[in-house]
Amino acid sequence: MTESEVEQHTVNLARVNDEWFSELPDDLYIPPEAFAIMLERFEGPLDFLLYLVKKNGLDLVKLDIAPIASQYLAYIKLMHQLDIELAGDYLVMAALLADLKSRLLLPAPKSLTVEDDPRQSLLARLEEYARIKQGAALLNDQLVEGRDVFAVTVGVSNILPDNAEPEITRFNADILQLAMRAILSRPPVVEHRIIAEEVPLEERIIAVRQALQSGKSIRFDHLLVRAQGRMGIVVTFMAILELLRQQEIEIVDDGLKENQNKEDQSPSLLTVRGLNLAA
Amino acid sequence: MQPNVQHPEEYPTSNLIDKAHALRILEAVLYASETPVPTLVLSQAFEDEYDTQHDHKITNAQIESWLNQLSAKLADSALELIKTATGYRIQVRPKYARIVTRLWPERPVRLSQALLETLSVIAYRQPVTRADIEQLRGVTVNSQILRTLFERQWIAEDGFRPVAGRPALLVTTKYFLDAFGLQSLEQLPELTEMNQIIHDLNDKNIE
């Protein structure tokens, strides 16, 4: 997009939305796609607000919040129009600022004291956030072990001077299994955008019914379809509950054996068996 | 390695201790330790070595004097001796961090802006709840960041706020102080005046 195109674009926008775009800040000449990138640079709406405050060279203490609120709202509105996805935090702040602006437009009641000034709480938040941000910068300036300095640990010679029998501490290998299970049972950390494939309950009921038709016992995990993922596990379990309710199947092993009998360490899983429906 | 009692007048109580040997004992302990070594542990190293034989105590002043000499001995090396919250630590000087991080790019601790801000709230405003952090930063607290901070043992829970839901109160730990080369929370860099902050942040953001 050339500069003149951007300009044209902006002028058009200004005509459509006089409320928002009559106060457009100069740097709206940023190409729209740059907005998304710009947003990523901020740690949230307060950070963004602080940026606007700084850019305008305003004294935060004497600040008239109205122009900043307008700028913020203008940005949010524009980003919305450009279909740039915004975190909810930004919209919450926009609502707050819009509310603040509308209240400031009303004639100030006589009784309004400094403490009641709705600007105060926002300014206090901004100030406090600015301090936190400064604290973050100061912490970042520290010499951090593992980043700027590296703690020295040298090994100790393995040759024992007196040839003494080293005291070997033995560990139970089960603690490794427990640790691994702890890791595996945690929800995945990375947030994946998984479009959840619907797993129809009806399909699962039919599948489980078919699998158990011959009256044999099947362990729960063998009833699953890998491609169905976690949702498949949940829906398959629901299917089993439904079939139990209809008395088409019965439980052979409830999978709780391990807890009841500590001697028996063998893994235990829910196992079900089909009942003879003809009977 | 030879006994070398050059300055008996300086430490009359420990004239039986060979200074060079004492420095080597301190070295062994400081270099081998995985964590900063408190003075108490350093003096224990000497107890085993000397007290039973010579029936006198090594004073902390004596140990500190030796530590100063050890520090001087490191002046020409890539290492330095520093004092942190939990004790003394020998570390590779910051000047050489570039080489270390280049050789082991996967190793260095990375501190994201979000992590630093979260840590800043906890460090400067402790004790705080998760909700406090959200309120102060204006964004949802990233669980991943808290988990990392807990994992590094830089933060810990310390009681709860007696309100509905009894939210846990978060504080920084001595390991946080160790990692940031601080001896106490009083040594946290001071936050300056508001106008100065705005000014500084301006410079930072423009980068």
Next chain:
Amino acid sequence: MQPNVQHPEEYPTSNLIDKAHALRILEAVLYASETPVPTLVLSQAFEDEYDTQHDHKITNAQIESWLNQLSAKLADSALELIKTATGYRIQVRPKYARIVTRLWPERPVRLSQALLETLSVIAYRQPVTRADIEQLRGVTVNSQILRTLFERQWIAEDGFRPVAGRPALLVTTKYFLDAFGLQSLEQLPELTEMNQIIHDLNDKNIE
């Protein structure tokens, strides 16, 4: 301790290199390393430092000469430079090992959850890179923990993954098996539990 450039004629190609500085670079690398350092890695440490400036390579002979000088520098200390099968390492001399092991006799006893989890990932999923461990555990790998595992010789590096950065592959050792009373890796307790199944399914979904 003083810079001491006595033999410039020995290494004419590197006469522009300040020997004292070279020794400090070697120190930084050897002390910061969690494992013995191969000569190759030592020479990499000098690449950025000198080659671009002076347009010449540091030879292995040059490095070995410096290592000898470093070793001499350690003569009066509690430390020594040794060459192992996999590279050079600085360690506490046997004479002082006793003091260290006496101070921390409990050293091997307490295994933190973070250490156990790191170890179990290496044990069950070997060979793994550091990044693999981070991915699975969801937190940054603590260098201190790896250092401890290396020091106990429970884990070792075994080659590298042929991707960018050539990250080292970690495996468990026979000392690990000894410590956990196992004859072989096949004896590790099996993970045929529900969470394994869920985990596998997750992997599948993410791919």
